[in-house]
Amino acid sequence: MKTLMKLAMVTTALMSISSMVQAKETVVWWDFLSGGDGVRMKALLDQFNQEHADSIEIQATTLEWGVPFYTKVQTSAAVGEGPDVMTYHISRLPLGVSTNTLGEITADDLASVGLSEADYAASNWQAAHIDGKQYAVPFDIHSIVLYYNKDKLKAAGLLDDNGLPKGLDGADNFKAALQKLKDGGTQYGISTGTADGATQWRIFYSLFNQQDGKFLDGDKFLDGDNLDKAVKAASVPAEWVKDGLAPATTEYAASIALFTSGEAAMHINGVWEVPTFTDLAAKGQLGFEWGAVAIPTFFDHPATWADSHSFAIPNNVGKEMTPEKRKAVMEVIAWMNKHSLSWAGAGHIPAYAPVRDSAEFKAMQPNATYSVLADTAAFDPVSKLAGVASPVYDAAGNYLMPAINGELDVQQAMEEMRDDLQGQVE
Amino acid sequence: MIKNRTAEVTAALILVAPFALIYAVLFIYPTIQMVLMSFTDAPLIGDGQWVGLKNYAKMFADRKFQTSVINTFYFVLLTVIPNTLIGLAIAMMVNRLNGWRQSLILALFFLPYILPVSVVYRIWNWMFDLQFGVMQYPIEFFTGQRIPVFRTPALFLPAVAFVTIWWTCGFNILLFLAGLRSISPEMYEAASLDNAGRWKQFTRITWPLIWPVTALVLTIQLILQLKIFDQVYLFVQGGRADPSMVMVQYIYVNAFQKSQGGYGATIAVALFVLIIAMSVLQFTALRARGEK
Numbered sequence: 001m002k003t004l005m006k007l008a009m010v011t012t013a014l015m016s017i018s019s020m021v022q023a024k025e026t027v028v029w030w031d032f033l034s035g036g037d038g039v040r041m042k043a044l045l046d047q048f049n050q051e052h053a054d055s056i057e058i059q060a061t062t063l064e065w066g067v068p069f070y071t072k073v074q075t076s077a078a079v080g081e082g083p084d085v086m087t088y089h090i091s092r093l094p095l096g097v098s099t100n101t102l103g104e105i106t107a108d109d110l111a112s113v114g115l116s117e118a119d120y121a122a123s124n125w126q127a128a129h130i131d132g133k134q135y136a137v138p139f140d141i142h143s144i145v146l147y148y149n150k151d152k153l154k155a156a157g158l159l160d161d162n163g164l165p166k167g168l169d170g171a172d173n174f175k176a177a178l179q180k181l182k183d184g185g186t187q188y189g190i191s192t193g194t195a196d197g198a199t200q201w202r203i204f205y206s207l208f209n210q211q212d213g214k215f216l217d218g219d220k221f222l223d224g225d226n227l228d229k230a231v232k233a234a235s236v237p238a239e240w241v242k243d244g245l246a247p248a249t250t251e252y253a254a255s256i257a258l259f260t261s262g263e264a265a266m267h268i269n270g271v272w273e274v275p276t277f278t279d280l281a282a283k284g285q286l287g288f289e290w291g292a293v294a295i296p297t298f299f300d301h302p303a304t305w306a307d308s309h310s311f312a313i314p315n316n317v318g319k320e321m322t323p324e325k326r327k328a329v330m331e332v333i334a335w336m337n338k339h340s341l342s343w344a345g346a347g348h349i350p351a352y353a354p355v356r357d358s359a360e361f362k363a364m365q366p367n368a369t370y371s372v373l374a375d376t377a378a379f380d381p382v383s384k385l386a387g388v389a390s391p392v393y394d395a396a397g398n399y400l401m402p403a404i405n406g407e408l409d410v411q412q413a414m415e416e417m418r419d420d421l422q423g424q425v426e
Numbered sequence: 427m428i429k430n431r432t433a434e435v436t437a438a439l440i441l442v443a444p445f446a447l448i449y450a451v452l453f454i455y456p457t458i459q460m461v462l463m464s465f466t467d468a469p470l471i472g473d474g475q476w477v478g479l480k481n482y483a484k485m486f487a488d489r490k491f492q493t494s495v496i497n498t499f500y501f502v503l504l505t506v507i508p509n510t511l512i513g514l515a516i517a518m519m520v521n522r523l524n525g526w527r528q529s530l531i532l533a534l535f536f537l538p539y540i541l542p543v544s545v546v547y548r549i550w551n552w553m554f555d556l557q558f559g560v561m562q563y564p565i566e567f568f569t570g571q572r573i574p575v576f577r578t579p580a581l582f583l584p585a586v587a588f589v590t591i592w593w594t595c596g597f598n599i600l601l602f603l604a605g606l607r608s609i610s611p612e613m614y615e616a617a618s619l620d621n622a623g624r625w626k627q628f629t630r631i632t633w634p635l636i637w638p639v640t641a642l643v644l645t646i647q648l649i650l651q652l653k654i655f656d657q658v659y660l661f662v663q664g665g666r667a668d669p670s671m672v673m674v675q676y677i678y679v680n681a682f683q684k685s686q687g688g689y690g691a692t693i694a695v696a697l698f699v700l701i702i703a704m705s706v707l708q709f710t711a712l713r714a715r716g717e718k
Contacts, residue, residue: 071470071682078471099469099685195556195577196664247557249574252664254557384685391684398668405577424684 025328026057030073031087032065033309036275037346044342048335056328066389070095073314077101082314084321085329090127090308091380091387093135098384102135103315110137112327113334119353124308127379136310137333138351140343141377142271143306144202145370146296150289152265156180164369168296171236178245181265189245191264192237193252197397200237200404202305203268204396206295207233209303209378215392216381219425222418230414236298238404248405262288268295274347274366292366294373306377307388308351311336349374385424395421457698463691470685481692490668491693494676495700497583501654501672504587506647510640512591513598518632520599521606532603536596543593547660550589551576576661579669586657586670594650598643605639606632641712648708652701673697 033041045060061083063069070092076082078101088096096102110116117125120138128136146165153159158177160166168174178189193199208215213229215222222230240246247258259267260280271292280286295304311333313321321329336343340350341360349371350356362368386392395417403413464481468474485491520531538546553561554575562572575585609632617627655674662670671679673693681690 067683074685075471095685099471193664195574198664249556249577251551251555251557254555258557389683394667394679394683397665401664402666 024055024057025325026059027085027325027328027332028083029058029060029085029332030069030083031060031062032069033087034062034065035272036279037272037343037348038062040343040346044336044339047339048332051335052331056331058332070389074099074101077314077316080316080319082316084325085311085313085332087139088136088310088312089388090124090136090138090310092390093128093130093312093387094382095384095387095390096312097130097135100315103313105134105137105313109326109330110134113330115334115337119337120351121353121374121377123377123379124351124374127308127382128310130382136308136312137337138308138310139336139340140309140348140351141306141374142309142348143304143370143373143377144199144206144268144270145292145294145366145373147259147267147269147273147277147290147292149259149262149265150291152181152184152186152262152288156184156265163291165291165293165296169298170296171298174236174296174298175239175243175245178240178266179243182245186263186265188247188258188264190240190266190268191247191250191255191258192268193250193255194237194241194247194405195249195401196252196255197401198393199252199255199269200401201393201396202270203237203295204230204233204400205305205378205380206303207236207298209305210297210299210301212300216383216386221421221425222414227414227418230417231411232299234400234403234410234414238406238410241404242406260286271347271349271367271370275345292370294370294376302373302376303378304373304376306373306379308379309348310351385421391424392421460691460694460698463688464695466688468687468691470681470687470690474688477688481689484689485692485696490671491676491696493668494671494673494693495696497670498652498654498673498697501583501587501658502648502651504584505590505651506644508587509591509595509598509647510643513595513643514602514636514640516595517599517602517606521603532599535599538593539596541593543656543660546589546593547657551661554585577665579666582662582670583658586661589661590651590654590657598647601639601643602636605636609635644712645705645708648704649701652697652704673700 029045031038031041042060045058049057063072073082073086073088073096082101088102093102115137120128121141124138124141128134128138146168148165150159150163153165156177158165158167158180168177181189192203205215208229211229211232213226213233215226215230217223217226237246241248247255247264250258255264255267256269256273256276258264260277274292277286277290277292281290294302313326313329337350337352338355340348340352340355341358341364344350344355344361344364344367347367349367350361355361356371356374361371380386380388381392383392384390398420399408399413399417402408403410408416463474465476465478466474467477467480516535520528520535523531541549553559556562556572556574556577561575565571565573565575573581575581613631614627617631622630653674654672655678658670658672659675659678667675667679674697677690677693677697680686680693
């Protein structure tokens with residue numbers, strides 16, 4: 001017993017000495033990045049830990065994307081067991097702020113690591129604020145783009161001299177182009193995940209914002225003529241399906257497979273699928289030349305749905321962060337932003353302007369081609385009912401998706417969607 | 427024999443205490459909290475204001491809640507009795523086999539049961555996929571067109587029920603097989619000497635003697651299927667969740683996604699009451715049958 005006591009004392013003493021020598025901050029990190037972008041994030045984390053071998057160590061954990069992630073963050077922060085820093089969808093900030101899950105990021109925090117408003121696109125910066133307070137630092141802008149099969153578009157005379165699609169602006173022109181592609185012997189002019197509410201929401205919201213629609217005005221959903229704009233926006237993809245130019249009720253993965261197998265000449269999906277096509281092409285399994293451009297302008301002016309992966313600091317109740325740790329966390333955030341070029345390999349557009357304006361990024365394809373959408377990005381409505389995995393996304397599955405597949409009348413579906421969401425406003 | 431009563435009582439208390447404690451902390455206390463929470467406007471985390479019966483008033487007027495109750499009972503109807511009957515039928519067939527053949531067939535039927543629900547979802551969602559699924563061939567052959575089964579509200583719950591039966595039947599087969607084995611073969615021998623046919627043997631010997639197992643399986647199934655969540659949640663992802671919403675899913679949506687803990691708790695109380703009522707009803711009905 002005595003020896004055991006001695007041993008314990010020695011061990012404790014040793015441990016306290018070693019922690020004094022280290023003086024190394026550990027930063028606990030949570031993210032929801034498990035796909036192709038997860039691999040790239042892992043590489044960034046490793047690089048960070050190597051470069052900061054004697055000052056900061058990030059201990060990273062990857063959790064389930066969507067509602068499970070945001071539930072876990074909320075419950076753990078409430079009892080002071082949350083991480084020191086985490087990835088967060090900027091569209092989900094309203095929920096995090098309303099549940100007191102997020103801590104404010106002050107101007108001093110940003111200044112301490114040399115970040116400022118000038119480094120970010122205006123709409124992106126604005127989306128990181130709720131009621132004038134900043135709760136997140138944007139890391140990327142991700143959106144949807146139009147993927148296209150260069151061989152098929154060329155055969156249909158839809159490519160210009162630079163190999164970029166032409167004549168796709170305007171809803172009628174676009175539909176005519178789809179018809180041309182179909183007449184050329186392709187099964188579908190375009191494939192989208194027509195069985196996936198989230199995909200349809202992203203397309204719908206882009207088209208809706210091209211008409212300057214306001215999905216949520218004050219606390220009114222689709223108020224006044226916004227309903228008509230919504231009907232117009234939803235009618236565009238609904239007509240593609242009705243005329244057999246796009247496949248009906250197609251799962252997310254199947255819609256990609258239709259494009260990669262050449263059965264659809266174009267495809268609308270998130271930029272995060274860029275690695276899928278890059279990798280297939282690199283392995284020589286794609287069988288055609290592909291490209292990606294920003295979503296065409298169907299209505300009045302360019303606008304594309306967008307969201308941001310950002311960094312947020314949880315408001316860990318009863319666990320005050322030391323100034324040293326806070327500095328370390330900000331260091332992590334700033335470093336990631338400044339090294340976001342490799343993150344762009346996952347298809348995303350770096351939020352940090354110096355990287356976005358760098359020669360390296362401008363040489364990066366197809367990102368550079370569609371990076372213009374950083375300036376025309378339309379972020380989700382600011383409400384705790386909106387954003388990733390929110391009631392608005394559910395409503396897209398319940399009303400928008402069936403409308404696009406012809407199961408519901410578009411007008412009626414938009415009215416029901418409005419009434420459902422309005423009923424959830426408290 | 428002389429016994430020390432005090433010592434016995436003490437021993438009993440000590441032995442029962444761990445269970446009682448765990449039961450109180452992990453079941454009784456949360457249940458009381460749930461009921462209390464249903465009278466507040468609490469978010470997912472933290473306390474709320476006392477709002478009296480407001481949540482209950484809201485619940486009874488809530489169309490989505492009514493849909494979820496109807497769907498839950500519909501799902502119970504689609505699974506409980508079919509699953510029990512199919513389990514019994516397969517068990518009786520397996521019972522007629524001997525030796526390694528029996529073990530092999532039993533293993534094949536039991537195999538799906540050991541799969542996690544996420545794997546079951548992946549398999550069947552892929553098999554029914556509109557563009558690439560293998561099930562679309564028979565569907566197209568019989569109906570003349572491809573059908574997005576899990577995206578058609580009218581087919582959704584029957585399809586999920588079908589998958590659920592495929593998935594969980596193995597366990598019922600096992601229970602029934604144990605029951606069948608406990609029936610003495612001499613009874614069947616005696617019956618066949620008396621010229622009783624197969625159907626007579628089933629109705630007069632097998633069915634009455636297997637009844638306790640049947641009652642058990644029915645009760646387990648009933649409680650299990652009233653709490654249906656996983657499969658419905660997984661298969662509907664991204665689609666029309668509302669028409670096929672079940673009760674636990676609606677609790678999840680309200681409490682976790684929308685952070686309305688109070689209202690979520692209210693629906694949970696409703697489900698709790700329903701399960702108790704149904705179990706008591708069924709137990710009484712089954713016992714009445716058994717005593718006949």
